[in-house]
Amino acid sequence: MKIEKISSTPELKKNILHTKLDLKNKTLVTIKRKGKMLDFIFDDGSHLLSHLGMTGTWLVGEKIHSTKHTHLTLQSQNITLAYDDPRRFGHMYYYSESEATEKLDELGLDLADPDFNLEYLTKSLKRYPERALKVTLLDQKMFAGSGNYIANEICARAGIRPTRKCKKIKEEEFQKILKAIQDVLGPALASGGTTFQGGYRDTSGEKGQGVQHLVVFYQKICQLCKKTEVKKIILAQRGTYYCPSCQK
Ligand SMILES: [Zn+2]
Known part of the structure; x- marks a missing residue:
């Protein structure tokens, strides 16, 4: 045009x-x-x-x-x-x-990029050993396209507390994080919840269309175990949600 x-x-x-x-x-x-x-x-x-x-x-x-x-x-x-x-x-x-x-x-790989694999993920998470997992997951220099609700949901589905330091992530957990990213992005991308077409909503509490797939973000009860109350904390100035039973 x-x-x-x-x-x-x-x-x-x-x-x-x-x-x-x-x-x-x-x-x-x-x-x-x-x-x-x-x-x-x-x-x-x-x-x-x-x-x-x-x-x-x-x-x-x-x-x-x-x-x-x-x-x-x-x-x-x-x-x-x-x-x-x-x-x-x-x-x-x-x-x-x-x-x-x-x-x-300056931007890292897009979470949905076909080259985003276990090796890239592991290398990126090991870059700042002292940082909390969720804080690194929000770093656009490594995880372009990530956002607050995505990072919360990845931690939940991987069974890891958002506050856990990257150096304390066990080898077998990197695969779980990768799987969690695919699970979180799959429905969100399909329903336009996080992409360009759908815009991106979170701090205002407005919920994107991917909302039905959320397991901890803005949830009262964890949607994985369906019984434990979700805990909300502030981590690096961002609302952070996790299930004390499902996430270690
Ligand atoms: Zn739970």
Whole structure:
């Protein structure tokens, strides 16, 4: 699509966009995704990187009904792309090819990447031995696309407390964590609960459509053992949920 019209809110430049935007008459060639970063690639080699934050969503359609939260609208003759972000936690950068490559290389593998395997997982978790498991699972430099509810759910399904230090994870538990990641992502990806299409909701307590699969996050009773009350703590400033019976 060739960008013919661009409109934005003052908030875009104040809070979201960190570089100068120059897209007029450029043609969008493709959109790629790495974790929560979308990469819009244009015909002159420039990139618009869009990190969705917690509430960012891109809408695509012939015509888009914009709201006060629609911070950027890109229009071509027959298609419109609009960035909607009620809480403005998203970030955007307009970069040259080399700047974009550098920025994207800082991000780790996407949890859903086919190359995300046991070896990568083990190596990443061993990198900071003193850190709590859940804190590392939230580190986008290793686990791109992870988020608070995903990290809580991974710990639960792996049977490990979120606070357990990485150096205390036993060899046989790495496989359990990998399996847990696949279990958590499977239904979430299928129902759009964590992806670009579905946006990502958690701190506000709004629940994505993947909610029926949650076992501890925002649950009163653990949905694995169906009897123990879920404990909530704050770990590295994030709401953290675990089952004292199922997680050791
Ligand atoms: Zn339980």
